[in-house]
Amino acid sequence: MPLQKIEAPRLYRRIADQLRQLIAAGEFPPGERLPAERDLAAQLKVSRPSVREALIALEVEGLIEVRGGSGVYVREKPNGARRPAPANEWGPLELIRARGVIEGEVAALAAKLASRKQIAAIEAALESMAAQAQRGKAPLQGDRDFHLALAEASGNGVLVDLVRRFWDARDGRLFRRLGNHFESPRSWRAAIDEHAAILAAVRRRDADAARRAMQHHMHKAHARFSASWRRARSA
Numbered sequence: 001m002p003l004q005k006i007e008a009p010r011l012y013r014r015i016a017d018q019l020r021q022l023i024a025a026g027e028f029p030p031g032e033r034l035p036a037e038r039d040l041a042a043q044l045k046v047s048r049p050s051v052r053e054a055l056i057a058l059e060v061e062g063l064i065e066v067r068g069g070s071g072v073y074v075r076e077k078p079n080g081a082r083r084p085a086p087a088n089e090w091g092p093l094e095l096i097r098a099r100g101v102i103e104g105e106v107a108a109l110a111a112k113l114a115s116r117k118q119i120a121a122i123e124a125a126l127e128s129m130a131a132q133a134q135r136g137k138a139p140l141q142g143d144r145d146f147h148l149a150l151a152e153a154s155g156n157g158v159l160v161d162l163v164r165r166f167w168d169a170r171d172g173r174l175f176r177r178l179g180n181h182f183e184s185p186r187s188w189r190a191a192i193d194e195h196a197a198i199l200a201a202v203r204r205r206d207a208d209a210a211r212r213a214m215q216h217h218m219h220k221a222h223a224r225f226s227a228s229w230r231r232a233r234s235a
Contacts, residue, residue, distance in 0.1 A: 012053035012091045015044060016061075019054060023063060023074055030076045034064065037229075049226060053091035056174050060085050066181060068232045085173050092175040093225060099166055100218030103147065106154050106163065107198055107214040108207040114153035119202060121149040126195050133188040138179070144170075146195055150202070178225050181232040187224050194220060 019040075022028055034040070034055070041048045055072055058064045066072050114122070129142030144167045151163040169175065194217035201209035 010087075010089075010091060011046065011050050012057060012094075013087065015046060015050055015054035016057045018044070019058060020063065028074050030074050032074050033070070034072045034074065036071075049093035049222075050091065052178075052226065053093055053174065056092070056178050057085050060173050060177050066229060066232050068181070069230055071229050089172045089174055090169045092170075092172075092178050093222060095166065095169055095175070096218055096222045096225065100215050100222075102159070102162060103150070103166075103218065104211040104215045106147075106151050106159050107202065107210040109154035109156065109159075110150045111202045111205055111207040111210040113155045114202055118149065118153040119199075122146060122153065122199055122202060125149050126192070126199055129188075129192050129195065133185065133192060136185065138183060139188055139192070140170075143191070143195075150198070153202070182225050182227055184233070190220065190224070191217070 019028075019034075028034055035043075037048045037051045037055070040051045044051065055064065055066075059066060059072075063075060064072055065075055110118070110122075125142050125145035125148075127142075128145060129139035132139035132142050147163055147167065148160065151160040154160070194213070198210060198213040198217065201207075201213050
């Protein structure tokens, strides 16, 4: 049998493994609320975003549940088939941080290089986002189209492929579950305003402003997904 590549598990998965073991050992019995994220992060000596990603992974697995306005609890009975998220799935908050770095430069390039036709495509995507939100629907398709249109305007095929991969990851089980807790019509409106600021900078051919607007958008998105569990919607 040939040797297989050994891959270090993602940090959030290592945290999830440790919490799973503690739950199995009775440290956190069924029905008990887990310690606050900041306390878990301090004990494990990791960042709070990594703890949140681990908790979402365990929720996807059906081992814990988030109760809006209360906190995170161990389930009385594990829910479903206990199927973990794919081992190669990126943590959603880590993904947002990476997007801020890469897509800030994408926006700057778009401001310098976009043709009129490409700017029109960015505008159409933003209009689609607004129309979807107006209908009470999460504007994910318009959002994807907006970021891909910016990438196309950068003139770099590698960046287009990378942004597309970001969006494929955005559709992963962890990110979808996190979105279920913290996305709302209010957050959609905020995101649309942030996208409008990016578009305005691209129209002005202001690369620095476009970069800052994209980084601001990603910072605010990270903050929205990192809000207190007490602000999460009920399951």
